[in-house]
Amino acid sequence: MSPNENRSDCPVANALDLLGDRWTLLIVRDIVLGQRFAYTEIGADEGIATNVLSNRLERLVCAEVIEQFQHPTDKRRRAYLPTEKGISLVRVLVELLVWGDAHTSATSGAEFAAAIRKDRETMIAHLEAKARQSVEDFHE
Template identity: 35%
Template sequence: MLGKTYESQQCSIARSLEVVGERWSLLLVRDALFAGATRYSDFQRSLGIATNVLKARLDGFVEAGIMWRHRYSEQPELYEYLLTDRGRALAPALVALAEWGDMWATGGDPPLLYTHSVCGTGVSQQTVCAGCGRVDDPTEIQATIRPCTPSEGMPQQA
């Protein structure tokens, strides 16, 4: 079984997985971003996730700054979970993952369509070179290792 941290990996993908790599995590973000889920019961009903796992994931997102907890009722005391800027910034990654799944993991038409709410046109995620424009061939992408510490770029979790 994989651990929860990747201290030996000097890679932002590994660091990101420490925060959102658990199997339910991106589905929670998906429902918050694209289905408007905010309440514990919304997530539980949509995903059928065990309540203890849901609580742990939502608490972890609050701790990591992906969501914040807002009390919307005092009697009874009830909270909603709202995405922060950090959480909303996951949208391009989710769209890219959905596009990959549409191409390689589904047996037919895409089960969900992502569209721009302003004009109704389909949304896609692209890899773009700052000098040349769109990069269609992933073999043209090179990763260059630079000196850094494993914690650089990601906040330490308590």
């Protein structure tokens, strides 16, 4: 199924068709929140297989969640930056982080989750602005 094909009329089902596998939101997290733009940086902490990473990046580019560019320091490499559509996933990532902090044994995001709980909207706005700024900085 291509990123533009919908198997149903349900927005949740359609979002999950694009984002609902094991790796895609982690890739989006790395690009949007982690500001990891180089192929070798994306998904490195989780050990995503290169064929899976390539496939997911291609799907996200086709769905206009991210854009692919030539890497500024090495023309043989590619860099991936979030689009506005990708940046709009900050809220989803934040909610998953808070949920995961509350309902799983993960501990690495506890301080961040606590800061989000104190002022969720300000944190989301800050993270979105930071992602936009990183895109601008890349193009300078």
